[in-house]
Amino acid sequence: MVDQREDQEIQREKGEATRRRKWEMRQERKRLQAQKQAEEEKRKRRQDEKFMREALRQARKAAALGDVPIGCVIVCRDKIIARGYNRRNADKTVLSHAEIISIKKACRVIGDWRLEECTMYVTLEPCPMCAGAIVQARIPRVVIGSKNPKAGCAGSVLDLFHEKGFNHQVELETGVLEQDCTELLQEFFRELRQKRT
Numbered sequence: 504m505v506d507q508r509e510d511q512e513i514q515r516e517k518g519e520a521t522r523r524r525k526w527e528m529r530q531e532r533k534r535l536q537a538q539k540q541a542e543e544e545k546r547k548r549r550q551d552e553k554f555m556r557e558a559l560r561q562a563r564k565a566a567a568l569g570d571v572p573i574g575c576v577i578v579c580r581d582k583i584i585a586r587g588y589n590r591r592n593a594d595k596t597v598l599s600h601a602e603i604i605s606i607k608k609a610c611r612v613i614g615d616w617r618l619e620e621c622t623m624y625v626t627l628e629p630c631p632m633c634a635g636a637i638v639q640a641r642i643p644r645v646v647i648g649s650k651n652p653k654a655g656c657a658g659s660v661l662d663l664f665h666e667k668g669f670n671h672q673v674e675l676e677t678g679v680l681e682q683d684c685t686e687l688l689q690e691f692f693r694e695l696r697q698k699r700t
């Protein structure tokens with residue numbers, strides 16, 4: 504009788520130890536998974552910042568011409584395939600927005616009007632024309648520096664990227680090098696005001 508009780512006790516303890524071990528293994532797996540995910544996100548962010556820096560370089564070219572500094576690059580399989588900057592004033596046409604110029608170049612490189620494997624990096628949230636072109640070109644992902652509360656169509660005034668009525672939705676990333684993108688614009692308008700007075 505005593506032996507049987509001892510036996511049961513041993514079995515119970517064994518069961519408990521196994522359950523604890525399994526629980527610990529599950530926790531460890533979860534921890535490693537979360538760590539891997541965090542590292543992947545960090546890598547993605549670094550990559551996004553690298554390409555946004557090139558978009559900023561493009562934006563400075565616009566400022567040098569006296570155009571509002573907005574720059575854009577289009578990336579396909581981790582490679583920049585098109586660059587553009589705002590030339591509205593230089594070309595005397597609204598069709599010379601950074602995004603439209605970049606889309607045209609990217610289409611020439613890819614040899615198609617569809618840019619389905621591309622990511623666009625742009626220093627300022629796109630206007631309705633450019634947001635429309637992005638949807639039309641089926642660009643799957645757009646990364647934005649600054650928001651544009653007065654004309655932005657990626658969520659500020661309108662959200663053309665997540666319009667359920669359209670057959671294409673755009674994944675959006677915002678706030679990448681936001682401060683640099685905003686300061687560049689502020690500096691441009693500050694200098695413009697100074698020149699006028």
Ligand SMILES: [Zn+2]
Nearest residue numbers: 600630632633
């Ligand atoms: Zn535009």
